[in-house]
Amino acid sequence: MKMLLRLCFLIGATIASSVYAGVVLVGHPGIGGTLTAEQAAALYLGKSNKLPNGNSAVILELQSGSPLRVEFHDKVTTKTEAQLQSYWSRLVFTGKGTPPTQLKDEDQMKYAIASSPNAVGYIDESKVDASVIVLLKP
Numbered sequence: 001m002k003m004l005l006r007l008c009f010l011i012g013a014t015i016a017s018s019v020y021a022g023v024v025l026v027g028h029p030g031i032g033g034t035l036t037a038e039q040a041a042a043l044y045l046g047k048s049n050k051l052p053n054g055n056s057a058v059i060l061e062l063q064s065g066s067p068l069r070v071e072f073h074d075k076v077t078t079k080t081e082a083q084l085q086s087y088w089s090r091l092v093f094t095g096k097g098t099p100p101t102q103l104k105d106e107d108q109m110k111y112a113i114a115s116s117p118n119a120v121g122y123i124d125e126s127k128v129d130a131s132v133i134v135l136l137k138p
Contacts, residue, residue, distance in 0.1 A: 021125035023072045025136040026110070027051070030117045035135045041077045043120065045087065046097035051118060052135075059100035060112055060121035068106065072122045075138035 025040050033052025035043070042048035049056045062069040064081055073079050079087065091097030103109045106123045113119040114131035128134060 023068055023075065023122050023138065024125045024128060024134050025072070025076070025120060025122050025138070026113055026128060026132040027120040027135045028113055028117050029131070029133050031055075031120070031133065031135065033135075037076055037136060037138055040136050040138075044073070044077050044100065045079075046091060046099075051120070055118045058116055058119040060109055060119055061100035061102045062106070062109065062122070063102050063104060066105075068122065068124060072138070076136070 025035065031051050031053055035052065039048065043057055043059055044061070049059070051057045062072075064085070070081060073081075073084060077084070088097070088099040092099065103112060103121070106127055109121045110123055110127060110132060113121050120135060123132075125134075125137070
């Protein structure tokens with residue numbers, strides 16, 4: 001019986017790990033290059049908008065409350081949802097910034113990135129294919 005339970009646990013762990021691989025920052029294949037965590041944080045906090053190819057970035061974000069959004073910001077910007085809301089409210093109020101465009105889900109995110117030459121956003125690594133390139137794996 002113990003052996004059966006162990007086998008079930010191992011199968012469950014394998015399935016879970018293949019379903020969720022972790023968050024990655026991706027971009028249009030034309031961007032070229034990679035980003036450091038500091039560069040990615042600067043993009044997502046409106047402190048920079050330059051890509052490795054020198055073009056201005058189109059920053060895409062998942063909607064508030066998305067677990068992937070929480071994970072991305074925890075690893076890259078080190079801000080919570082509440083801190084992000086406060087941060088962007090302050091920048092918008094003072095006219096010093098515009099928050100990233102929010103999208104409904106990862107499929108919409110990947111499609112938007114693949115369709116826009118300067119777009120960057122984050123998705124689960126298991127969804128990466130030839131339509132996007134990985135810019136950062138935090």
